[in-house]
Amino acid sequence: MTAVLTRSDRERVAQTRSRSPRHRLSALDAKVSPYLFVAPFFVLFGAVGLFPLLYTAYVSLFDWELGADETPFVGLDNYRELFGDGQFWNALFNTFSIFLLSSVPQVIVAVVLAALLAVNLRGRTAWRMGVLLPYVASLVALTIIFGNLFGPQFGLVNSVLTTVGIPPIDWQANTFGSHVAIASMVNWRWTGYNALIVLAAMLAIPREVHEAAVVDGAGPLRRFFSITLPMLKPTLIFVIVTSTIGGLQIFTEPKLYDPSAGSGGGAEHQYQTVVLYLYQSAFQQLNLGYAAAIAWLLFLVVIAVAGLNFWLTRRAVR
Amino acid sequence: MRHRSWVSVLLLLAAATACSSGEATQNGKTELTIATFNEFGYEDLLKEYEAAHPDVKLTQRKTGQGAPHHQNLFTKLGAGSGLADIEAVEEGYLSQVMDKAGQFNDLKEIGPNVDNRWLKWKTDAATTKDGKLIGYGTDIGPLAMCYRKDLFEKAGLPSDPEAVKALFATWDSYFAAGDQFIAKSGGVAWFDSASQVFNAMHNQHEVGYFDKSDKLVVETNPAIKADWTAVTNAVAKGQSAKLVAWSNEWNSGFKAGAFATKTCPSWMLGVIEAQAGAENKGKWAVTEAFPNGGGNWGGSYLTVPKQGKNAKKAAEVAAWLTAPEQQIKAFKAKGTFPSQVQALKDPALLEQTNAYFGDIKAGSLFAAQAQKVAAAQYKGPKDGQIQENVFSPALQSVEQGKSADEGWKTAVAEAQKVAK
Numbered sequence: 001m002t003a004v005l006t007r008s009d010r011e012r013v014a015q016t017r018s019r020s021p022r023h024r025l026s027a028l029d030a031k032v033s034p035y036l037f038v039a040p041f042f043v044l045f046g047a048v049g050l051f052p053l054l055y056t057a058y059v060s061l062f063d064w065e066l067g068a069d070e071t072p073f074v075g076l077d078n079y080r081e082l083f084g085d086g087q088f089w090n091a092l093f094n095t096f097s098i099f100l101l102s103s104v105p106q107v108i109v110a111v112v113l114a115a116l117l118a119v120n121l122r123g124r125t126a127w128r129m130g131v132l133l134p135y136v137a138s139l140v141a142l143t144i145i146f147g148n149l150f151g152p153q154f155g156l157v158n159s160v161l162t163t164v165g166i167p168p169i170d171w172q173a174n175t176f177g178s179h180v181a182i183a184s185m186v187n188w189r190w191t192g193y194n195a196l197i198v199l200a201a202m203l204a205i206p207r208e209v210h211e212a213a214v215v216d217g218a219g220p221l222r223r224f225f226s227i228t229l230p231m232l233k234p235t236l237i238f239v240i241v242t243s244t245i246g247g248l249q250i251f252t253e254p255k256l257y258d259p260s261a262g263s264g265g266g267a268e269h270q271y272q273t274v275v276l277y278l279y280q281s282a283f284q285q286l287n288l289g290y291a292a293a294i295a296w297l298l299f300l301v302v303i304a305v306a307g308l309n310f311w312l313t314r315r316a317v318r
Numbered sequence: 319m320r321h322r323s324w325v326s327v328l329l330l331l332a333a334a335t336a337c338s339s340g341e342a343t344q345n346g347k348t349e350l351t352i353a354t355f356n357e358f359g360y361e362d363l364l365k366e367y368e369a370a371h372p373d374v375k376l377t378q379r380k381t382g383q384g385a386p387h388h389q390n391l392f393t394k395l396g397a398g399s400g401l402a403d404i405e406a407v408e409e410g411y412l413s414q415v416m417d418k419a420g421q422f423n424d425l426k427e428i429g430p431n432v433d434n435r436w437l438k439w440k441t442d443a444a445t446t447k448d449g450k451l452i453g454y455g456t457d458i459g460p461l462a463m464c465y466r467k468d469l470f471e472k473a474g475l476p477s478d479p480e481a482v483k484a485l486f487a488t489w490d491s492y493f494a495a496g497d498q499f500i501a502k503s504g505g506v507a508w509f510d511s512a513s514q515v516f517n518a519m520h521n522q523h524e525v526g527y528f529d530k531s532d533k534l535v536v537e538t539n540p541a542i543k544a545d546w547t548a549v550t551n552a553v554a555k556g557q558s559a560k561l562v563a564w565s566n567e568w569n570s571g572f573k574a575g576a577f578a579t580k581t582c583p584s585w586m587l588g589v590i591e592a593q594a595g596a597e598n599k600g601k602w603a604v605t606e607a608f609p610n611g612g613g614n615w616g617g618s619y620l621t622v623p624k625q626g627k628n629a630k631k632a633a634e635v636a637a638w639l640t641a642p643e644q645q646i647k648a649f650k651a652k653g654t655f656p657s658q659v660q661a662l663k664d665p666a667l668l669e670q671t672n673a674y675f676g677d678i679k680a681g682s683l684f685a686a687q688a689q690k691v692a693a694a695q696y697k698g699p700k701d702g703q704i705q706e707n708v709f710s711p712a713l714q715s716v717e718q719g720k721s722a723d724e725g726w727k728t729a730v731a732e733a734q735k736v737a738k
Binding site for chain 1: 385392393395418559560561562563564565566567568570576703706707710711712714717718728
């Protein structure tokens with residue numbers, strides 16, 4: 001491979017330069033090939049990542065109805081309208097509510113789960129793989145099953161609640177109830193996955209540190225908080241940032257949770273998230289310009305929150 | 319329109335990779351594609367047509383469900399290419415298609431003479447204000463009333479198909495019977511959900527959400543407010559089972575016997591049989607009556623988009639497929655209820671019985687109901703959206719506990735937002 005050039009390689013390349021066409025070709029190969037090898041990623045990223053991103057920003061400046069004959073330029077009007085749109089703020093609130101209800105318990109439980117799995121258990125590979133099972137199941141199937149469980153009239157959760165004497169909750173009408181239902185789907189799917197990532201990091205912590213602490217007389221709890229957690233910091237940052245990005249873009253769960261199969265996220269948008277509102281604007285109301293503005297605002301919110309979480313995690317876990 | 323052509327290019331690329339549209343004429347044959355969803359019962363008919371016309375090759379593109387089929391239709395309409403030569407359109411999406419009528423061929427102009435082939439209201443719905451025919455009618459979904467015989471008996475209501483007709487004479491008598499029913503039903507509701515009743519009431523009016531100049535008249539059309547009041551009153555009294563149509567809870571509601579009546583287009587008999595299951599056989603019945611006359615829910619059209627290269631030949635195929643003789647064959651194959659005047663008199667249709675509903679002559683029952691539909695309501699461009707995404711959720715929110723007044727205000731505001 002010519003991808004990595006040592007100094008002597010480069011000298012040899014310099015020597016052979018301008019000798020024969022063949023040598024020239026080989027020199028070119030040495031110079032250009034590395035870029036060609038990495039090019040597919042950047043070309044693909046440019047086509048399916050960067051271009052749509054920029055083009056979305058462009059579209060957001062137009063009153064762009066899908067299939068319309070005229071798409072007039074309106075400048076920042078879409079954004080102005082968005083800031084005054086109650087439904088957007090409601091969607092943002094729902095998104096954050098569902099995000100907090102899912103991510104916070106998820107990360108805490110994942111760390112605890114990882115600590116439990118790190119102990120020498122009998123058949124530990126089976127246990128460790130076991131927590132990953134919910135992640136393997138199809139998201140759509142999972143959402144439909146949870147939608148059934150949380151059915152207001154014939155759902156299992158309400159049946160259980162009624163048996164133990166708690167009045168049934170309308171998991172569709174009640175805003176908080178619907179958020180809990182959707183967050184439980186996210187938690188069910190992702191907790192085990194995150195636990196495994198944390199576990200891998202936990203097992204990578206050198207034994208010597210723990211042994212030294214044991215010699216110094218530190219108990220298991222003290223060791224967990226003073227050694228394990230701080231050394232998990234990079235992993236926790238990764239887990240928290242990815243779950244922030246994923247959590248704020250939540251779509252499939254609330255979309256399929258709606259029994260009317262629409263994109264409203266409940267009769268009164270009780271659980272309409274930002275991406276769901278984006279989808280509704282784009283593909284139900286065919287208002288692409290407005291949807292593009294929502295997409296960009298969400299993009300900025302995700303960057304801001306992910307950055308904030310990154311900073312907080314770095315500070316908090318020292 | 320620079321940016322528009324960019325979209326076209328992108329969508330075109332997507333379309334080109336997904337499927338290449340059949341415009342070509344291969345070895346002297348004209349290749350035509352026909353895009354349908356669910357079951358139209360056309361498989362054998364297409365072969366029959368090819369056998370009779372050796373110069374034509376037909377390909378059917380089938381989509382399982384209506385929603386993705388129509389999403390594809392509108393996306394490619396926007397892109398300007400990629401559609402099949404013949405595209406099926408369901409009644410619920412027709413208003414959106416009529417809004418873009420300029421992109422479809424006038425079948426009166428390019429197609430054969432098919433005057434008086436269909437029920438008048440069926441053709442009227444697919445005719446533009448300036449008289450262009452956009453689609454040939456395939457099937458319809460005439461409305462009757464389905465009800466639970468056993469639950470009616472328990473609540474002391476008449477249960478015989480003839481005797482219940484009086485209960486379903488008008489909406490007033492329907493809701494009054496509902497009051498009587500829930501007083502003795504022990505928690506069983508009268509109907510499945512408010513929107514299912516409201517939509518049927520709404521579609522009987524001459525003027526709907528829009529007037530003929532496409533102005534939103536939700537606030538000024540007194541009929542809409544009257545329906546709203548009648549339905550939400552019934553909800554307040556407990557007549558609604560509050561089950562969103564097509565949801566899993568709704569399906570469970572059929573099994574559990576959560577409601578006693580159902581607005582019932584012809585195709586709903588199959589849905590009820592599948593959802594209520596064998597254990598409820600003999601409990602459901604259907605009667606040749608519908609409050610305030612008749613109604614229609616569902617049914618489709620065949621359209622010929624202007625994108626296609628062989629519009630004239632495509633129109634010929636579509637006209638042939640939707641002729642009474644063919645549509646009766648489709649009815650025999652997949653049970654699609656025909657919309658053609660002659661087909662509605664066909665013995666094969668009139669003699670059809672339904673075992674699940676006590677061997678009732680369902681074919682002649684619904685054929686009679688089809689004649690009771692008064693006229694096609696004019697549908698504005700966003701009619702379907704307002705029904706699906708404004709009034710249905712607003713009624714659902716009233717079922718969830720919101721006051722009828724507040725629900726109405728939300729519905730009006732949202733309708734204005736959609737119509738804007």
